[in-house]
Each structure stands twice: as structure tokens, then as C-alpha cells.
Amino acid sequence: MNHLLELVGVQKSLGHRSVLNGADLTIDAGEIVWMVGRNGSGKTTLIKVAAGMSTPGKGTVLWFGNRPSSRLRSRIGVLLDESFLYGELTAEENLLYYAKIYGLKDARKQVHDGLEQVRLHRDKHVLVKAFSKGMKQRLAIARTFLHQPEVLFLDEPYDGLDAASSQLLTFWLENLQKAGAGILLVSHEANAFRELPVRTVKLAQGRLIEGDSQ
Amino acid sequence: MNHLLELVGVQKSLGHRSVLNGADLTIDAGEIVWMVGRNGSGKTTLIKVAAGMSTPGKGTVLWFGNRPSSRLRSRIGVLLDESFLYGELTAEENLLYYAKIYGLKDARKQVHDGLEQVRLHRDKHVLVKAFSKGMKQRLAIARTFLHQPEVLFLDEPYDGLDAASSQLLTFWLENLQKAGAGILLVSHEANAFRELPVRTVKLAQGRLIEGDSQ
Amino acid sequence: MKKWQWTLVALLGIGMIISQYMDFIASPPEAQMGNVVRIMYFHVASAVVAFTAFGVTALLGLIYLVRKKWIWDQLARVSAEIGVVYTTFVLISGSIWGDAVWNTWWTWDPTLTTTLILWFLYLAYILLRASIADRERAAKVASVYGFIAAIDIPIIHQSVTWWRGIHPNVITAQGFNMPPIMVFTLLFSFLVFLGLYSVILWISTMMAKDRDELSDLRELARNALAKYDERVGS
Amino acid sequence: MIFWRVLWSMVGKDLRIEWRTKQLFISSLSFALLLVFLMGLVLYGSSNMTHFADAGLLWLLIMMAGLFSLNRQDDKERWDGAIYGATMVPTDRSVLFYARVMSHLLFVVVMEVVLVPLYSVVLGTSIQLAWGPIILVLLMGTLGFVAVGALLTSLALTSSLREILVPIMIFPLSVPLLLGVVEVTSSMLQGNWGKGVWWAVIAAYDILFLVLPGLLYDFIAEV
Amino acid sequence: MIFWRVLWSMVGKDLRIEWRTKQLFISSLSFALLLVFLMGLVLYGSSNMTHFADAGLLWLLIMMAGLFSLNRQDDKERWDGAIYGATMVPTDRSVLFYARVMSHLLFVVVMEVVLVPLYSVVLGTSIQLAWGPIILVLLMGTLGFVAVGALLTSLALTSSLREILVPIMIFPLSVPLLLGVVEVTSSMLQGNWGKGVWWAVIAAYDILFLVLPGLLYDFIAEV
Numbered sequence A, B: 001m002n003h004l005l006e007l008v009g010v011q012k013s014l015g016h017r018s019v020l021n022g023a024d025l026t027i028d029a030g031e032i033v034w035m036v037g038r039n040g041s042g043k044t045t046l047i048k049v050a051a052g053m054s055t056p057g058k059g060t061v062l063w064f065g066n067r068p069s070s071r072l073r074s075r076i077g078v079l080l081d082e083s084f085l086y087g088e089l090t091a092e093e094n095l096l097y098y099a100k101i102y103g104l105k106d107a108r109k110q111v112h113d114g115l116e117q118v119r120l121h122r123d124k125h126v127l128v129k130a131f132s133k134g135m136k137q138r139l140a141i142a143r144t145f146l147h148q149p150e151v152l153f154l155d156e157p158y159d160g161l162d163a164a165s166s167q168l169l170t171f172w173l174e175n176l177q178k179a180g181a182g183i184l185l186v187s188h189e190a191n192a193f194r195e196l197p198v199r200t201v202k203l204a205q206g207r208l209i210e211g212d213s214q
Numbered sequence C: 001m002k003k004w005q006w007t008l009v010a011l012l013g014i015g016m017i018i019s020q021y022m023d024f025i026a027s028p029p030e031a032q033m034g035n036v037v038r039i040m041y042f043h044v045a046s047a048v049v050a051f052t053a054f055g056v057t058a059l060l061g062l063i064y065l066v067r068k069k070w071i072w073d074q075l076a077r078v079s080a081e082i083g084v085v086y087t088t089f090v091l092i093s094g095s096i097w098g099d100a101v102w103n104t105w106w107t108w109d110p111t112l113t114t115t116l117i118l119w120f121l122y123l124a125y126i127l128l129r130a131s132i133a134d135r136e137r138a139a140k141v142a143s144v145y146g147f148i149a150a151i152d153i154p155i156i157h158q159s160v161t162w163w164r165g166i167h168p169n170v171i172t173a174q175g176f177n178m179p180p181i182m183v184f185t186l187l188f189s190f191l192v193f194l195g196l197y198s199v200i201l202w203i204s205t206m207m208a209k210d211r212d213e214l215s216d217l218r219e220l221a222r223n224a225l226a227k228y229d230e231r232v233g234s
Numbered sequence D, E: 001m002i003f004w005r006v007l008w009s010m011v012g013k014d015l016r017i018e019w020r021t022k023q024l025f026i027s028s029l030s031f032a033l034l035l036v037f038l039m040g041l042v043l044y045g046s047s048n049m050t051h052f053a054d055a056g057l058l059w060l061l062i063m064m065a066g067l068f069s070l071n072r073q074d075d076k077e078r079w080d081g082a083i084y085g086a087t088m089v090p091t092d093r094s095v096l097f098y099a100r101v102m103s104h105l106l107f108v109v110v111m112e113v114v115l116v117p118l119y120s121v122v123l124g125t126s127i128q129l130a131w132g133p134i135i136l137v138l139l140m141g142t143l144g145f146v147a148v149g150a151l152l153t154s155l156a157l158t159s160s161l162r163e164i165l166v167p168i169m170i171f172p173l174s175v176p177l178l179l180g181v182v183e184v185t186s187s188m189l190q191g192n193w194g195k196g197v198w199w200a201v202i203a204a205y206d207i208l209f210l211v212l213p214g215l216l217y218d219f220i221a222e223v
């Protein structure tokens, strides 16, 4: 079977800095890969390249064994520091928009469930620009999980979440993993998911090193 | 002696929501007050009011026993989710700008030290808009501490920091506390500063409750 | 540089001297304009280089989109930069010439207007590239933009026939409407100008390559320092 | 199929946002109206302006209003990276372009409904022809501008000079179109339909800039 | 003392940013040039425009360029809350206003140095008077606009109405000033200094909008 995600020799420069320098990575079904690395080592950059939001200078990115394509895009989910939400729409409208784009059946029901899961159902008619940091982060999580992606890229998903939400997130990640999703998780906050079985990789000098945790 | 900070019956509405509803708080020299509360409970709003960035609807804010004034402003420091940095200036230029505004003696030396402390001295000539999330957060921390404020408002200062930087921050907080500063700390990440002696207050329903931690 | 490259550059130098001689001494003054006509050799040759340069940008941009090879993109970029410089020459020499024969620096003749547009279009090209941090994205965006902007070139060339203006049109499908010696001088200056263009294109691209290697080296040094920091820190 | 579904969701979302921020529409409109008014103030007395100049100023005004709308929408989509979410669409990314064109077209046309009559009143220009042809040239011209603008904003998406580069690219790229619509409009002010060649230029622009982006877009939207 | 130190740091910082992003200055200038150029194209042949119209279009152009500059600086200061940092200054907050006025004034004046001569060449307007008075009215007029603009952007600093308020209010608020400078400039194009009353209007604007904000600022900027 194919890997869910495969990066081979990925190289990427930003400005005059060569940030990634031949990074290799594979993720298989049911795997959570925890990527660590110092601030500025290129974790976010790697996620952007792997998720097809940015083109690698050299090297290849494969999703489910194929080159990224528009068809495959609906099977991956990305959560970055930016929430990808419209400030002028309410929480519910934002999710509905994404549900429609992804062509979900039962859009309303799914959106309703999503909001309830992140405990935002009471604020669903509030404009997102009036959300607090953690509320926005929770809505962004709901957005990422909405179309049940098989590969997930999560860049510091625990940021801004209160204790209860953190636990919930860990619980979901566990379920997703059991359901066979592949997850690339970047987080400085090891405590939040210490019960999860993760494979650790470390990003340093533009390359990924297996197994090294700190 | 006066309290470093005193909030009495602070009330604040945003949009149609009454976010703060008679919040009282005092902070004395050498105290770290850890404020907890669910997402959206109004912690950031409270900090903005206490730091004089936003006017309370009702109630009073006292700094060092007096009403906020421009003279007193140079004795407080604020760190919010927004970094207050200019993207088009380099790390060094940003700090120099703040050093000049606060009229620090030895501006260059202080800035140099600040950069070294947050381990950004190698990136001091990089424009801030090209910084990674954690690098920006570190620079914002350096900015907040630059003029050695006596009262510090820190809204989720550990966000985005890698493990080494987290430890450093805790270490500084300890030192500041010993030096007699008053610190209002908002963080969902209790582990990072579990060794610090903190006084916990909880924000709920727009009011502050002493001693309640979760 | 290699020996044959030096030889070519030397030949170009000699060509430039000959070209100057023909412009100012060998070719005759014109019946109505007199000596002012000598601006033509500079003016028209600059226009030819500018058009060529932008054409090359458009073409190499498309090649880049298919092949994704960094070198095509760099050549396209440098070519556009040279093109802007030569368009500036066209505008300046034309204005000087215009002041002499039309008694005005500028008028809203279609050829002039579209040439000014060309200048703005490629100034924007340079700014666009410079303001995108992601190298691959900058290259792709510039390729697409360079292709679209090049549409202006045929418009300029056709402007004389589409709109009636006062800018002369002597090079037509029927040939050159001027004496053979002038035609020869003009063609020779085309040759020399295009030669100069090629040399600048080549050297600038080499320089870009060097700059790239330099930033790679700098990155190596950075990484080494980071490793050192880590060891000292812990 | 998927393409249309996505296109429709996007346009719907844009309209919803416009509707929500009505004040913003009003402000764009007021801005344009104020410009008309100031032009009237300033050109007052120069009633011997040519029809060409009359038509030209009107179109410049429309272009400025369109630019305003482009910038505004751009702001909205850049807020917390909203636009990057949309690049994850499970269909050809050119849908982003077409959705943009549709929303802008609607926006600018609604502005024109107010602006054009007012302009003719304020500057005392009387229109000698039936409204039919005027509406036709307004629609076709606006479509052309909007298409050029939508393409260029997508190109400049990640540029740090975005807000200022877009106008610099838009104006030169649409000069032939501008000349076309101004020529046609000024003919109309004198009571005839204008030369065929100008209509051809306008039509060519519309077609070119609606088809070309569809082909090139997958290169510029990442991956 | 502290006031001047802070003022100076702020203006220095603005200049440094401008200098860093020279491309930005180049592009603002190109934008203004393009507007001149398009006006030339459109008004070509209408050379029987009144002096009043000539002067009026020039000033509209300057206002547009100024508005552009205001928006740009506003964007820079809003990036990641940079401006909130500046509200923590240990002196009277009106320093923010004066720093803004100074930076803008410099920016717009540098643009005018290129724009004004070009405008007169492109539109074929010849200036009959010595440059001295022209420069005086340009400086005084620009100062007035810039002060009004800086006041409005600061007023609307934290308001989400910013994008709405600024463009709508800036034009009506400066209509008297606009009339004044246009009258004076058009007189100058005919070879005299213009009526004293207009000079008084301009001077009154400059003084009013430089003094008033200093007094009111601490009320209008949050705390």
C-alpha cells in the first residue's frame, strides 16, 4: 500500500534563507508524527510545502502515492497559525461555507455537530472577528476536521486552548488515529498529548531526523 | 504602601456582550498573579483595561495608587497576542525604537543584551515580518522587558515558544519577582511555570474569584 | 570567463566603435531634420532591444512554467530588467528628438502612449518579483505576468496603423523607406545593441548564480553557528 | 459539477459578506460620489470640455471605484488567511478567479447604477442616445476591468506591495480597453454607436481576460 | 523634552521604514504618475480647460496621493498591533499625531517634487509666476490636508469603522481648504497672488488642524 504522505528531498528557500534542505518524511495510516524543532527551524514551512500550499524548490511531495491534485485536496486537512476563517461571517456561516465547498452531504447537521464538539454552539451567530483567541482556534479546529480528512497537518493546535479544549483535542486525535488517519503534529507542548503513541521526528538544519525528541 | 495595581469594580462591554462585570484585583510587589478562565471569559479584555489600552465602562484602575497617566506608563509593560512590532524593521531596529521612546540610557547595549537573552542576536538584522511565530514571540518578550517595568501584563507569553525559551522565560519571571515586580500572567500552560509561587485567580462570569485554579 | 567569451566581448567592443563612426560620420544628415536624425540609430536600436528583451522574458517565462528550471526564470528576470533600461532610453531619446522636431517633449500619440505603458508594465514586473519572498512563487507569478504584459509589444508596433498618430513609421512590410547607407547603419546598430544585450544578460545571470551560491554558503555558516550555540547552551 | 457548486458557494459567501458590511459598500459609494462632486466643483465652468474628456473622466471614476472594491475584498480575504482556505478547494483553482470576477462585477455594476446618472447630472452631460447601448458598453467595459483586476490581485496575492502594485499593473494593462470604452462612450454622447474597431477591442478584452486566466491560473495558485 | 525625544524617534522610525521599502515609495509615485498620465490621455485635446480646472485637477491628484500614503502608513502601523505599542509612550499621546503629520508631509512633498512639474508638462500648463509662491501654497495646502488626514486616521484608530470613516470624512472636511488652494493656484497660473481671503482660509486650516488635535488628543485616543 502507498504511504499517506511522502516527502523526498524537499528543499525550500524563503528570501535568502534556505529553510528546508533535503527533508524526507513518510506518514502511514494510523500514525501520529510529532515534529519538534527550535523556533525558526522551518516546521511551519515544511507543513506548508507538504500540504501543497507552497511549492518546493526541489524534491517531491506525494499524497496517497500521487502528486498533489485538486481531487486529492479534499482528503487532507490543514491547521496553521492563521485560522482561514472570514472575520465578517459568523462561526456557523464559516463552517457552512467550507461544508459547501467540500460538498458535504448533510452540511447543516455536520456543521451543527462540529460546533457542538468544540463547544461553540452558543456562539454560532457571533461574527468570528469578535472571537477570543481560543474561540477562534477552536473554530479553526472544527473547520479542519469538518470534511473528515485522511491526512492532517496540525501546526501548534494546542495554542490558545483552555484546559478542557486541550483534553478534547487529544481525545479526538486518538480517535482519528484509531480510524486510520495520518497526522503530522507540530507542538511545543508535549504534556498535552503525552498519552498518545507518537513517532517523533526532529527538524534541524533543514533536515528531518527520526526518533530524536529534544 | 500602595498596591502596584488595583482594579475596583471594573466593568467592560464589547459589542453587545458585557465581558467584565465588576472585576476586582490587587497586585503587590513581588507577586505573580496567575489568571485562569475558559476561552472567551475575558482575560485579554481585562488585561487591556488594566494596562490602560482600553477604558473601563465603570470602575477604576489604579497604577501605583494613582490614575493611569503618561508618566506612569513607562513603568508598566504589556505583552499581548499581537507583538507590537513593526514588520518592516529588523529585530534590532524594533528594540532600538522602543528603547528610544522610553529614553533608556545605553540604548544600544541594552538592546544588544535583550537580543542575546532571547537568543535572537544572530537574527538581529532580519526583518521581523520574516520571523517565525516563536521568534516573533521571543522578540515581543524582549520588547516587554526592555525598559524594566515594575508591573507586567503577560497574555499567554509561552505561546509558540520552544522548550528552551519556555524555561528561560520562567527563569526570568522568577528573577523579576524576586526583584519586586508585580506580574499578571495569563496562561493555559500550567506546566511551564509550575515551580513559581503564584497566586491563582479565576475569571468567570465577568468577575475574578480568588484561589480557584480549575 | 573563457577565452572564446573574451574574444566575443572584444569583437563587440570593436563593433561599437565602428557603429559610432557610422552614426556620426559615415551616414548623411537627413533632408528635413538635418543632423538630428542621428538620434534614430540610438532610438530605434534601443526599441529593438527592449522589444527583444521583453519577448525573451515572455518566452522563457513559459518555458519555466513547463520545465521549472531555475535558470530559465533568472534569464527571464534579467532580460526584463535590461528591457526596462532600454525602454527608458527609447523614451528619453524620443523626447529629445521630439523637442527638436515636434517642438514638444511629449504628446499623446498612440506609439508614445503605448511605449510609456510598456515601461510601467515592466517596472511593475520588477516590483512584483522583488516583493514576493517565496522564490518559486515569485518565479511562477512573474512568468504569467510577463506573458500577459508582452501583449503590449504587438500593440505598440501596430499602433501606427490602427490609430493615426504623428510618430513616423518607416519600417514597413515593403522595406525601409530611406537611403541604403542609413539602412545599413541602422541595421548595424541593431546588431551591436543586440550583442551588448546578450553580454549583459549573460553576465547578470552568472552573477545571480553566484549570489545564490553565496547565500547557500551563508546558510551553511548559519547552521554551523546554530550547532555551536546548541552545544554551548546545553 | 463540483466546479459550479464551489463557484456558487464562493459568490454566495461574497454576497453575504457584502450584505453584512453594507456600511462598507456605502462608504465606497460615498467616496466615488464625493469624487464626482469634487470633479464637478473643480471642472465647473469648463463646460467646453470635449465629449472625449467627459467620457474619459467617467471611466476613470469607474475604474477608481472598481479598484476600491478590489482592495476591500482583498482585505477581507486576507484576514487571518481566509483566502488560503479557499485554495484548498477540491476542484480547479481557476474557480477562485471566476468567483472573484462575478462578485466584483455585481459590486461595481450596483455602484454604476448610482454613479452614472449622477455624473451626467453634475457635469451637465446630456446623453443623446437610448440607454440600451450605454448599458451595453458599461457592462462590457466593467467586465473587462474587473477581469483584469481579478487576475492581477491573484498574481499579487503574496506580494508585500500588493495594495499598491495592483493599481500600477491594472492601469497600464487596461489602457487599450479604457481607450476603447471612452471612444465608444464619447461617440454615444454625440448620438451614434461608435466605430466597430473599438467595440472589437472591448470584446477582445472581455474574451481574452476571461479565457486566459482559466488556462494560466493553475500555475499561479500554488501547486 | 520627553515629548521631543519621542516625536523624533517616531519620525525617524517612519523615515527608516520608508527608506527600507523604497519600492513602496517608487510604486506610490508610479501610481500618481499613472493617474497624471491617464488624465493627460483623457483630457488630451481639451486644452481649453479653465485655469481653475487645471489647478483643481492637480490638487485632486495630490489629495489622492496623500490618501494613498495615509492608508499605507496605517497598514504598516496596524501590522501585528505595532501602533498599540506606540500608545504606551511615556508622554502626551498627541505626539502620535504630530509624528504622523511630519512623516506624511515629508512623503507627500517629495512626491510633489516629481508630480507637479510633470503635471505641468503633460497637461501643457505653463506657470506664469516665480516658483516661490507656488511652493508656498503647495506646502501650506499639503500641510492642511495631511493634518486633517492624520487626525482622522488617529480618531478612527481602534474603530472598525476606520476604512469607512476616513475616505468619507476626509473629502468633505477639506472642501474649504481645497477651494482655497485651487483658487490661489489658479490665480497664480494667471500671474497674480490670488485673493487674501483664500490665503486666510488656508492659513486658518493649517493652524486649526495643528493646534486642535494637540488639545483634544488625549480625549479621543483611548486613555
Ligand code: HEM
Binding pocket: C040, C043, C044, C047, C048, C090, C091, C092, C093, C094, C095, C097, C098, C099, C101, C102, C105, C106, C111, C112, C115, C116, C156, C157, C167, C168, C169, C170, C171, C172
Ligand atoms: C517620447 C517620444 C517617442 C517614443 C516613446 C518613441 C517610441 C518608439 C518606439 C517604441 C519605436 C519602435 C516602434 C516599432 O516597433 O514600430 C520607435 C521607432 C521609431 N521612432 Fe520613435 N518614439 C518617440 C519619438 C520619436 C520622434 C520624435 C521621432 C522622429 C521624428 C521618432 C522616430 C522613430 C523612427 C523613425 C522609428 C523607426 C520607425 C519604425 O519602426 O517604423 N520617434 N519609436
Ligand SMILES: Nc1ncnc2c1ncn2[C@@H]1O[C@H](COP(=O)(O)OP(=O)(O)OP(=O)(O)O)[C@@H](O)[C@H]1O
Binding pocket: A014, A015, A016, A017, A019, A037, A038, A039, A040, A041, A042, A043, A044, A045, A046, B126, B129, B130, B131, B132, B133, B134, B135, B160, B162, C133, C134
Ligand atoms: N518571508 C520570509 N523571508 C525570509 N525568511 C523567512 C520568511 N518566512 C520565514 N522565514 C524564515 O524561515 C525560517 C523558518 O520559519 P518557520 O515559520 O517555518 O519556523 P518554525 O519552525 O515554524 O518556527 P516556530 O517554532 O517559531 O513556529 C525562519 O528562520 C524564518 O526566519
Ligand SMILES: Nc1ncnc2c1ncn2[C@@H]1O[C@H](COP(=O)(O)OP(=O)(O)OP(=O)(O)O)[C@@H](O)[C@H]1O
Binding pocket: A126, A129, A130, A131, A132, A133, A134, A135, A160, A162, B014, B015, B016, B017, B019, B037, B038, B039, B040, B041, B042, B043, B044, B045, B046
Ligand atoms: N469586538 C468585539 N465585539 C463583541 N464581542 C467581543 C469583541 N471582542 C471580544 N469579544 C468577546 O469578549 C469575550 C472575551 O474575549 P477575550 O479575548 O477577553 O477572552 P479571553 O478570556 O482572552 O479568551 P482566550 O482564552 O480565548 O484568549 C469573548 O466572548 C468575545 O466573544
Ligand SMILES: [Mg+2]
Binding pocket: A043, A044, A045, A155, B132, B133, B134
Ligand atoms: Mg511555526
Ligand SMILES: [Mg+2]
Binding pocket: A132, A133, A134, B043, B044, B045, B155
Ligand atoms: Mg485571550
